[in-house]
Amino acid sequence: MKVCFQKGFLWCRxxxxxxxxxxxxxxxxxxxxxxxxxxxxxxxxGELSYQQVEGMNEQIAGVMEEIFGxxxxxxxxxxxxxxxxxxxxxxxxxASLYRRHCxxxxxxxxxxxxxxxxxxxxxxxxxxxxxxxxxSTTADAKPTRQDLLNTLRIGVVGTSMPAFNLLDEDxxxxxVDYVIHLSVxxxxxxxxxxxxxxxxxDESELREIAVDEASSEMARWENAGDMVLMPETPEPEFxxxxxxxxxxxxxxxDLQCAACHGYTxxxxxxxxxxxxxxxxxxxxxxSERIAPANLTLGLYRGGRRPVDLYRRIHQGIKGTPMxxxxxxxxxxxxxxxxVVHFVQAIPYMDLDPIVVExxxxxxxxxxx
Amino acid sequence: MQKLWSILFLxxxxxxxxxxYYGMTTPGMWLPExxxxxxxxxxxxxxVILWITGIAFVLTEGALVWFLWRYHATEGRKATxxxxxxxxxxxxxxxxxxxxxxxxxxxxxxxxxxKRNPMLxxxxxxxxxxxxxxxxxxxxxxxxxxxxxPGVAGVDDDNNGTADDWDEWGYPGSDDVESVNELHVxxxxxxxxxxxxxxxxxxxxxxxxxxxxDAVPGLVIPLWFQVLENQLESGQAYKDYDxxxxxxxxxxxFKMQGKVRVHTQDGFREWLRExxxxxxxxx
Numbered sequence: 180m181k182v183c184f185q186k187g188f189l190w191c192r193x194x195x196x197x198x199x200x201x202x203x204x205x206x207x208x209x210x211x212x213x214x215x216x217x218x219x220x221x222x223x224x225g226e227l228s229y230q231q232v233e234g235m236n237e238q239i240a241g242v243m244e245e246i247f248g249x250x251x252x253x254x255x256x257x258x259x260x261x262x263x264x265x266x267x268x269x270x271x272x273x274a275s276l277y278r279r280h281c282x283x284x285x286x287x288x289x290x291x292x293x294x295x296x297x298x299x300x301x302x303x304x305x306x307x308x309x310x311x312x313x314x315s316t317t318a319d320a321k322p323t324r325q326d327l328l329n330t331l332r333i334g335v336v337g338t339s340m341p342a343f344n345l346l347d348e349d350x351x352x353x354x355v356d357y358v359i360h361l362s363v364x365x366x367x368x369x370x371x372x373x374x375x376x377x378x379x380x381d382e383s384e385l386r387e388i389a390v391d392e393a394s395s396e397m398a399r400w401e402n403a404g405d406m407v408l409m410p411e412t413p414e415p416e417f418x419x420x421x422x423x424x425x426x427x428x429x430x431x432x433d434l435q436c437a438a439c440h441g442y443t444x445x446x447x448x449x450x451x452x453x454x455x456x457x458x459x460x461x462x463x464x465x466s467e468r469i470a471p472a473n474l475t476l477g478l479y480r481g482g483r484r485p486v487d488l489y490r491r492i493h494q495g496i497k498g499t500p501m502x503x504x505x506x507x508x509x510x511x512x513x514x515x516x517x518v519v520h521f522v523q524a525i526p527y528m529d530l531d532p533i534v535v536e537x538x539x540x541x542x543x544x545x546x547x
Numbered sequence: 548m549q550k551l552w553s554i555l556f557l558x559x560x561x562x563x564x565x566x567x568y569y570g571m572t573t574p575g576m577w578l579p580e581x582x583x584x585x586x587x588x589x590x591x592x593x594x595v596i597l598w599i600t601g602i603a604f605v606l607t608e609g610a611l612v613w614f615l616w617r618y619h620a621t622e623g624r625k626a627t628x629x630x631x632x633x634x635x636x637x638x639x640x641x642x643x644x645x646x647x648x649x650x651x652x653x654x655x656x657x658x659x660x661x662k663r664n665p666m667l668x669x670x671x672x673x674x675x676x677x678x679x680x681x682x683x684x685x686x687x688x689x690x691x692x693x694x695x696x697p698g699v700a701g702v703d704d705d706n707n708g709t710a711d712d713w714d715e716w717g718y719p720g721s722d723d724v725e726s727v728n729e730l731h732v733x734x735x736x737x738x739x740x741x742x743x744x745x746x747x748x749x750x751x752x753x754x755x756x757x758x759x760x761d762a763v764p765g766l767v768i769p770l771w772f773q774v775l776e777n778q779l780e781s782g783q784a785y786k787d788y789d790x791x792x793x794x795x796x797x798x799x800x801f802k803m804q805g806k807v808r809v810h811t812q813d814g815f816r817e818w819l820r821e822x823x824x825x826x827x828x829x830x
Contacts, residue, residue: 333727341685342727410829417720486829523719
């Protein structure tokens with residue numbers, strides 16, 4: 180302490196004062212009153228970029244806030260089906276839970292643009308397109324509530340989406356309620372933006388369009404449960420013969436699995452990076468680069484159950500270049516299961532990179 | 548004024564002792580309950596070291612306080628330069644050396660039992676009950692299933708002449724079960740687990756069991772524990788314990804929490820059966 184009074188060290192006494200002064204501004208961050216202006220995809224000379232359109236937010240803000248509320252007081256549109264809000268928590272309470280657990284990746288409006296998102300690949304889901312990759316429903320249907328609950332409970336393995344099985348069930352329902360809210364809001368917002376970009380419209384007409392769109396989207400969510408895909412045939416036993424048959428199909432010209440996933444399943448096929456027809460790199464519906472799954476890892480993002488793999492093949496993966504292959508199997512629906520068995524066996528096999536007709540170079544023993 | 552430093556260090560001494568006293572006597576602030584068979588051994592070592600260092604702290608801090616008070620700077624008094632005090636140097640070398648050797652000997656048995664137990668590796672190794680794969684930022688578990696055998700018996704996947712078990716986990720067609728962030732175990736049984744990492748360093752830490760082991764990418768590290776029978780009361784089906792990551796692994800390290808659910812022996816088999824069914828259920 181004596182040093183503080185000595186010549187040359189008198190400046191030290193300012194250290195505690197300055198440190199305290201630097202704390203000014205530390206405190207809870209206020210919730211914004213409205214969502215950030217949305218960006219729209221714009222293509223200039225084949226270059227895709229996202230831009231904010233001047234004044235767009237102001238034009239549609241009134242209508243959007245009336246129907247969906249703001250970040251602090253969200254609400255479902257009038258006439259929302261009861262199945263879209265199941266938990267015991269109100270939507271503002273769900274929003275608060277969302278901000279605690281989800282917002283740092285998925286962003287305030289569910290745009291997948293939270294502060295953690297730039298560090299992640301694959302990117303967190305942007306709910307605003309209403310597209311969800313891993314569902315039990317058909318290719319043009321929304322996910323069921325159970326699909327979203329599964330994603331929350333188990334996470335998405337191979338990505339940064341963690342498993343939230345330590346939350347209790349009502350909290351997970353609350354988060355699903357809010358995700359559906361953000362999703363419906365996002366889709367309605369896009370339609371409204373398209374309309375406003377095309378022509379001038381007064382607020383009441385815009386509101387009508389928005390309400391109609393919201394109703395139709397919510398109806399699709401409500402009916403998703405009717406669109407669950409159940410396997411057409413029961414799963415046959417896991418045998419060496421089944422895996423062999425699956426391998427044949429995998430490399431066949433009809434299915435073209437190997438074109439993307441590669442002959443060794445590593446996701447390095449000839450069409451893996453660039454679509455041979457268009458010459459464009461593979462993109463998903465969110466305009467991000469996407470790669471075919473590396474099947475040798477044994478990590479299945481949409482679930483590892485046999486029925487999950489069945490659904491990926493039968494109905495494709497929404498929003499990605501993984502196609503709906505149902506029609507290729509219409510003559511032999513059981514063949515899908517053989518492909519599933521082969522996919523399950525790939526991580527345990529040592530596949531020959533050269534195309535082989537019928538015999539894999541190493542095969543598992545008979546399952547029991 | 549010069550005696551102020553002496554008072555301050557005395558305050559530090561008093562506060563330090565009080566702080567530990569407060570922690571040890573307040574419920575929830577000290578060690579968690581001992582839920583495994585070697586938890587008591589670990590706690591014993593903890594307390595031995597705490598008391599040794601605590602007494603050393605009080606003695607040395609007390610000496611410091613006394614010297615600061617008695618020999619504080621005064622106007623007109625020069626400091627004495629002392630060098631080379633043979634017996635002081637002998638004492639302060641030998642005493643700590645003896646203490647350290649004592650600690651090394653005292654912990655040897657416990658360390659051997661936990662980290663070098665014959666059931667972990669070598670000719671007497673036990674079949675692992677589950678494989679634990681630490682991943683940013685979750686815990687993935689693969690269980691050997693009701694047949695007690697990971698994968699499918701007799702498969703030699705890496706062509707080394709023996710049917711290893713650790714790389715056959717989750718073999719398709721087997722009854723192996725996977726779970727995320729929830730480790731299910733039966734009570735009262737010595738269980739071996741194989742710990743791996745998918746990407747970076749993590750550490751498998753269950754405070755109530757006193758088990759902590761770094762997960763090193765590229766290595767398969769066996770660990771074991773046994774939950775004490777007294778953890779489940781009669782009629783209670785299961786009890787949950789916290790599992791946390793104890794090695795900084797990235798931005799989500801704080802979130803990398805799981806739970807260990809201890810079932811009764813029958814309850815555990817029932818859970819395995821249900822998990823296997825859910826896997827096969829096309830619903």
